Amino acid sequence: METNLILEGIKFMFLGMGTVFVFLVVMIACMNIMSSIINRYFPEPQLNEDVTTSNSQANNKKIIAAITAAITYHREG
Amino acid sequence: MKNILIKFFALMMLFAFAFTVNAAASEHAVESTKASTHQVETYKSQPMGDMVISFLKSTGIVALVHPRANEMSATGKPMSNFSKGLGRIIMILVTFLLFWLAIAKGFEPLLLLPIAFGGLLANIPIAGIGGPHGFLGVIYQAGLSNELFPIIIFMGVGAMTDFGPLLSNPKTALLGGAAQFGIFGTLVGAMVLAQMGLVDFTLKQASAISIIGGADGPTSIFIATKLAPELLGAIAVASYSYMAMVPIIQPPIMRALTTDAERRIKMTTLRHVSRLEKLIFPLLVLGLAILVLPESTPLIGAFMFGNFLKESGVVERLNDTLQNSLINITTIFLGLGVGSKLAADQFLVPETLFIMVLGIIAFAVGTAAGVLMAKLMNLFPGHKVNPLIGSAGVSAVPMAARVSNKVGMEYDRTNMLLMHAMGPNVAGVIGSAVAAGVLISMFQH
Incomplete structure (x- = not known):
């Protein structure tokens, strides 16, 4: 075979990496646009969270205590 | 008078009928006696000694030591005596090595065990389990040669993936x-080897090998069956064993390419991503x-199908099936089907060694490129990126992300990089699917 295989490989590399990057850059741009649109026009209702936090204030304190204990245990151990 | 005549006719008819039935039956009887004499002719009574000898000739020991001249490989081609005898014994030992790696070392046991056992079965002489009528061959035909199983695995992986970290x-x-x-x-690199005349890889084969660097098992299998099915066994084994070795391969490269200060970079907390x-x-x-x-x-369609079902939140049953039963069943079949390609005549070739070497180079280069890209991104203004998460860009979900997290914690125990590393990790899956698409599209015309 007379074709230069290395050259072929390099051509593949440029085309392949180029496509991957173009795809991802376009994807990132679309993601940013999508996120800004969604967060501006369709924000998630925050009401539910407030209700649950006020209801389970005591419960949360217990959870925080447990997490702190676990972290101190982890740091010491 | 008339009555008697009718009775007489009826009697005659009855006789005639009985006679024909009888004649037919006797003819049948003659035929069956002919058939039985035919059977007697084929089955000759043999002396006990001959029977024992012919039985011994059909044992595995004899078939391994004195390979049968007419035994064909799974693809219907003649095989060398080496791949019928000693080669099979070597391959069976190789499968034992894979068992050990999977069970004792915990190397991707979910896939390596079915692959290795499939390899063991495919190397049995005479039985032809990996051949077109053996059950491994049937599994291969049913879901690997048409690339179905890797696609189904991809659906399951999609259902397991959370794009939240990437979106934030x-x-x-x-x-x-x-x-x-x-x-x-x-x-x-493979093309350089081919140009130097060391190996005889075609461009298609080289592409199929290099996709190991995508660190994505299903994608590797998908591409290998499409571009170079003869190398499938080696590519799949290399791909899965290197994926299991990510915690060994990656950290030295990550440390070599980063400074201490870079490894301690703390990344801003991820924002909440809406449903x-x-x-x-x-x-x-x-x-x-x-x-x-x-x-x-x-690939991307199947992946996103699984993910869409998960994120829709209304088809919990289907999501559960994709993530568990379906992916498990398919993994068994995929492993066994790949294992059928571990037959000695296909695996014990010099190319396998080169595939193993090229595969690990692909992994190392991919890891290095990810880390260097993170360093490049830090040259631009904006939030700094810890280069340790760059290595997670090779897919290998979630192992590579865990490695980033582990190495990061070695330098700063409060630096949790896991969720940050999941972003490049899942992007790596998309990236390798795109790269696979590029490779396929280049061989379409």
């Missing part, structure tokens, strides 16, 4: 792109794939 920090997707350099860098974003994202990526690279849509 989109630019880390670039790290997943850079790591695909492992694929194309290795492709050039709607997660729901639209799979459709967005699929839409892009349709527009840019339709060849990649079998």
Whole structure:
């Protein structure tokens, strides 16, 4: 075979990496646009969270205590 | 009088009928006696000694020591005596090595065990389990030669993937792109070897090998069956064993390419991602794939289907099936089907050694490219990126992300990089699916 295989490989590399990057850059741009649109026009209702936090204030304190204990245990151990 | 005549006729009819039936029956009897004499002719009574000898000739020991001249390989081609005898014994020992790696060392046991056992079965002489009528051959035909099983696995992986970390920090997707350099860098490397005359890889085969650098098992199998099915066994084994070795291969490269200060970089906390974003994202990526690279849509489409079912939140049963039963069943069949390609005549070839070497180079180059890309991104203004998460750009979900986290914690125990590393990690899956699409599209014409 007379074709230069290395050259072929390099051509593949440029085309392949180029496509991957173009795809991802376009994807990132679309993601940013999508996120800004969604967060501006369709924000998630925050009401539910407030209700649950006020209801389970005591419960949360217990959870925080447990997490702190676990972290101190982890740091010491 | 008339009555008697009718009775007489009836009697005659009855006789006639009885006679014909009788005649037919006797004819039948003659035939059956003929058949039985025929049987007697084929089955000769043999002396006990001959029977024992002919039985011994059909044992595995004799078949391994004195291979049968007319035994064909799974693809119907004649085999050398080496791959019928000693080669099989070597391959059976290789499968034992894989058992050991899977069970004692915990190397991707979910796939290595079915692959290794399939390999063991495929190397049994005479039985032809890996052949066109053996059950491994049937499994291979049913779901591997048509690339069905890797696609189903991809659906399950999609259902397990959470794009939240990527959505909250989109630019880390670039790290997943850079790591695909492992694929194309290795492709050039394989071509250099071929040009030097060391190996005889065609461009198709080299592409199939280099996709190991994508660190994505199903993608590797998908591409290998499409471009170079004769190398499938070696490619799949290399791919899965290196994926299992990610915690060994990656950390030295990550340490060599980063400074102490860079390894301690703390990244800003991830913002909350709304459910709607997660729901639209799979459709967005699929839409892009349709527009840019339709060849990649079998992989990306299946992946996003699984993810869409998960994020929709209304088909919990289907989501559960994809993540558990379906992916488990398919994994068994995929492993056994790949194992059928571990037959000695296909695996014990010099190419396998080169595939193993090129595969590990692909992994290392991909890891390095991801880390270097993160360093490059830090030259630009904006939130700093810890280069340790760059290595997670090779897919290998979630192992590579865990490695980033572990190495980061070695230098700063409060630095949790896991969720940050999941972004490039899942982007790596998309990136390698795109790279696979590019490779396929280049061989279409």
